[in-house]
Amino acid sequence: MLRFVRYIDTFLAIFFLLLQLPCLFPARKIPDPSTELTVVDIHDDNWRGFINFLDLGKGSEVAGMSELKKYFNRFGYLSERKLNFTDLFDEELESAVLRFQKNLGLTATGKLDSDTVKEIMLPRCGNSDDRAAPRTLNGTKNFAYFYGKPRWRGSPSARLLTYAFSPDNMIDYIPMPEIKSVFRKAFSRWSAAIPVNFTEADDYPSADIKIGFYNGNHGDGEPFDGVLGILAHAFSPENGRFHLDAAETWAVDFDQQKAKAAVDLESVATHEIGHILGLAHSSVKEAIMYPSLSPRTKKVGLRVDDVEGIQALYGSNPNFKYSSLLSSDISSAWRNAIPQKSLKWTTILVVLLFIIS
Numbered sequence: 001m002l003r004f005v006r007y008i009d010t011f012l013a014i015f016f017l018l019l020q021l022p023c024l025f026p027a028r029k030i031p032d033p034s035t036e037l038t039v040v041d042i043h044d045d046n047w048r049g050f051i052n053f054l055d056l057g058k059g060s061e062v063a064g065m066s067e068l069k070k071y072f073n074r075f076g077y078l079s080e081r082k083l084n085f086t087d088l089f090d091e092e093l094e095s096a097v098l099r100f101q102k103n104l105g106l107t108a109t110g111k112l113d114s115d116t117v118k119e120i121m122l123p124r125c126g127n128s129d130d131r132a133a134p135r136t137l138n139g140t141k142n143f144a145y146f147y148g149k150p151r152w153r154g155s156p157s158a159r160l161l162t163y164a165f166s167p168d169n170m171i172d173y174i175p176m177p178e179i180k181s182v183f184r185k186a187f188s189r190w191s192a193a194i195p196v197n198f199t200e201a202d203d204y205p206s207a208d209i210k211i212g213f214y215n216g217n218h219g220d221g222e223p224f225d226g227v228l229g230i231l232a233h234a235f236s237p238e239n240g241r242f243h244l245d246a247a248e249t250w251a252v253d254f255d256q257q258k259a260k261a262a263v264d265l266e267s268v269a270t271h272e273i274g275h276i277l278g279l280a281h282s283s284v285k286e287a288i289m290y291p292s293l294s295p296r297t298k299k300v301g302l303r304v305d306d307v308e309g310i311q312a313l314y315g316s317n318p319n320f321k322y323s324s325l326l327s328s329d330i331s332s333a334w335r336n337a338i339p340q341k342s343l344k345w346t347t348i349l350v351v352l353l354f355i356i357s
């Protein structure tokens, strides 16, 4: 036994070395478009072509790069002044990629790495990512506002906003009561956090918030682009225009709607209401105000980031309880912080130490 104890140090050293092996020799990640980038199969517009730019960085020149520059221009990363975009990955594009990565909570590499290309190809909100992000203590940006921090005015104690559906611009394959129920739920998530109430009005022209489904160019200078790509957009306070792309396959229940490109109406509605109220895009991936949403994904709960942002504009609903939000945020952060693999190794190590002691 003594002999065994003498070798424990060596044994543990070898054990820890073995533990590190996956880090010393990380499995080489070969991007496999068929598994990693499944959205490509169902993406029906030119964002699909961005897969060709995988792993490119400054100095590369590839046909079609100008389309990527148009994408970055469209979402607020490249200035309007240079509309004659070339196919060269120049310094301006590199700084656009860096800002995109920062705004979307990705690793800032300045290159079109697989995480970045994947994010670029995802369907997303049509609102620009250009935003006024408040400075935080550690310098990280999360929730943000439109420039000038516009919000709905009116008495803070009795703020009531009306919404109405466009009589001429709706979809016909989801029954109206189901659409109304989805929007009621989406509005109620925000009114649970802030002292603002929403009620449906019959009179469309006089409603504060005007909801409608539109195809392509619909007169506001922000044309929709067909299946996936841009899903919806909404205007800052106190404009109230809330537009959804009529070309999407909108879903209220994925058990009934089996299309690969189906988009969850409630998730998009909840996100766009955030814009209607004055929030811009967040860099927190789990937040409702994150710009992208994968098809067949339901993401409807406000996160701490969304609540902090909206309460800084309107104050808190006196009945709002942080606890439910905090627990879901903390549990997901905990899950992300500790990969399952390390949990397994930690358990083995603890058992082993218990046996030899």
Ligand code: ZN
Binding pocket: 125, 126, 127, 271, 272, 275, 281, 290, 291
């Ligand atoms: Zn948005």
Ligand code: ZN
Binding pocket: 214, 218, 220, 222, 233, 243
């Ligand atoms: Zn529009």
